[in-house]
Amino acid sequence: MNDSLLRRVCRSPAVWPLAGILLLLAANLALKPAFARITILDGHLYGLPIDVLNHGAKILFVALGMTVVIATGGIDLSVGSIVAIAGATAAMIASHGVTSLPLIVGGALASGLAAGAINGLLVARLGVQPIVATLILMVSGRGIAQVLTDGQVLVIRQPGFDFLGNGFLLGLPFPAVLAMAAYAVAWTIRRRSAAALMIEAVGDNPAAARFAGLATDKIRVAAYVVSGLLAAVAGVMMAANIGAADSQRAGENLELDAIFAVVVGGTALEGGRFFLAGSFLGALLLQMLTTTLYNLGVPPAVAPVPKALLILAVCLAQSDRTRAWLSQLWRRSP
């Protein structure tokens, strides 16, 4: 029983990002033992691991939506721009004197929903290649956000809104709590409904899925809508975190981080099987690396290099060919 559980964990694709996280943790502890220290202040937890969760929340959200889209055999390059649009929408609504938090947040989420629906319709109904369809919004999205905010960085002053980015719940930063809740909900849906099977079937063999009676078009549209919505959630949080909507910088390159998290987590870009735990750990791994480099004082301009090396290492670890090659070496050496 124990043995089979262990074996299952080892075979799970989540084991590689997990190994990466542990490795980084060890490196941090060796270089700066203060890393793992968690302090409690006013009933709130502080410390670098908490920061990783907090700042990683945006990647976690976007990676969750990206997981679903990639599982259907697609890709969503527009999530970074949707983050900017959602922030800009919130700021625009607030700047018109609206003080109701549900209205501000609801408007922002609706913008993400609409963006996702456009992506989905382009892909599923018009047959545009996912990479092209979402590239349209990726490129134009920041322009749309600029229009919404009149090209300025709009400051949002609303006490409730600030909580979404900087508040604490159960001693943990609110964004981190919400991100974990989102994964818990996704996991529950996966367990309790047949949605996951349908998504995986569409990604694995679209023709066969359609012939088996699945509404493949609707499933694809739904995947992009979910992705748009989750990107909007990330957008609201980032805007709330800095108390302003920055159409230029918000969510920049976030789509690439999300794709990385999903792929490192074991979900194949061709679609089909997806792994929620893998994406979760993949996103945390990425944030952990960013935080570590920052913590070690690596200049931001150089930071992408170690990041790239790590991505390469994880991808090599996952490749069957490298593994076969390594095991051959292992056997050859006496």
Add this chain to the structure above:
Amino acid sequence: MESAAPLLTVRGLTKRFAGVAALDGVDFTVRPGEIHALLGENGAGKSTLIKTLTGVHTPDGGEIILAGAAFRPRSPRDAENAGLSTVYQEVNLIPSLSVAENLSLGRQPGRFGFIRWRAVRAHARTVLARLDIACDPEAELGSLSLATQQLVAIARAVDLRARLLILDEPTASLDEQEVAGLFRIMRQLRTNGIGIVFVTHFLEQVYAVCDRLTILRNGRLVGEHAVRDLSRLDLVAAMLGRTPEETASTEKTTRPQRSEEPLVEARGIARRGAIRPVDVAIGAGEVVGLAGLLGSGRTETARLLFGIDRCEAGEIRVRGTPVRLDSPRAAIRLGFAFCSEDRKREGILPHLSVRENLIVALQAKRGAWKRLSRQEQEALCEHYVRALRIKLSNLDQPIATLSGGNQQKVLLARWLATRPELIIVDEPTRGIDIGAKAEIEQLIGSLRDQGVAVLFISSEIEEVVRNATEVVVLRERRRVASFSGPEVTAANLMNAMAGGHVPHE
């Protein structure tokens, strides 16, 4: 013609894939100035033979002699250089380039890496004029009709000094006029002394344009004949591996059980380029066969019935009420099921488990939120694994790891789990072993006894005769005959499939 030295001689060619012989000691001869039909049903070995000749596959045995010299191509390019060119149904040129560019692709006239465009265009014009092909050399290849694209591909092959031209199902998607244009050029090439190998499923075309023909079946040579010496009926019998006399005596084991009103009735359903208006009626507890050679429109008819392609004419009634069939989903809601002939592309979800593959259609019918519990799923799977004797190590192994026969059984189980009223099975026994074949036929019989309507599509005549109480025969995308009860005999079906004049006994 007999006296001319052969252009291509193939002796004892053998090719194995994973131990299975796809070609088993095949002889094949083409003379210069001859149009030679290469015939056979699916899995006969035609494409393996062509791919071996063009250097895609390396033969495991036998020899190929091209124009008197031993020939061992290592790539299609090798073959092209030796004077052997192939034109596929899907033209393998570059659609985004112009006709002229395609014609000089790979050997553009020019100097220092610059291309002399004027020379390219002039060259294209000469090449096209030589074959009387009316087309603008400046036009983008992809914007032309498929027929013209094929002619361009042929022109390119001729320009490359092809001595032997292989045309692999060039007419499969052409209309009559386009076919006539192609034939004109084929005849012209024949007068120029080029040997042509012509692969087609249309027997009329064999008689219209070919001089000789070679028939393959299951990787073996069945025979080589002059076209005028072989009647259509003998040809079909040879392709299917039966003599008409033999098949006439096949015993019928089905009992006609006609119900008053058909469960499903299609009237004049048609789609351009797929099937001309066809009528099919299937009653509950009845097995209706759809017979015809490859390319006769069998699968196309099934696709219309299952809502995969839309009917452009005609109507489909279920229990007398006209229904709208615009998607497989709609068909499934009406109680239809369709087991595709293309298991790999349209059947299995390769990376998902056997369990998921088995329940997916039922789950789709129930919707995403009414999930079958794990226990229900397992009970269902265990039931069908036992009932259909599916061999597997566990339910969670990916379906792609099962053998073809077991995959097919899982797909049948997928549909049985939805409790269909009509099940369409398209070539359910293709590519599976004999034991599994018999089991699947048994299953179809028991479905009929349970009152399920079955539309049974197969290219094996015996199978159709054994299983169906009524048979509709298609030929060249139209319905040509139908038989019921005692008239369902192999001889009758074969006559209808072959068409033309059939001698009376």
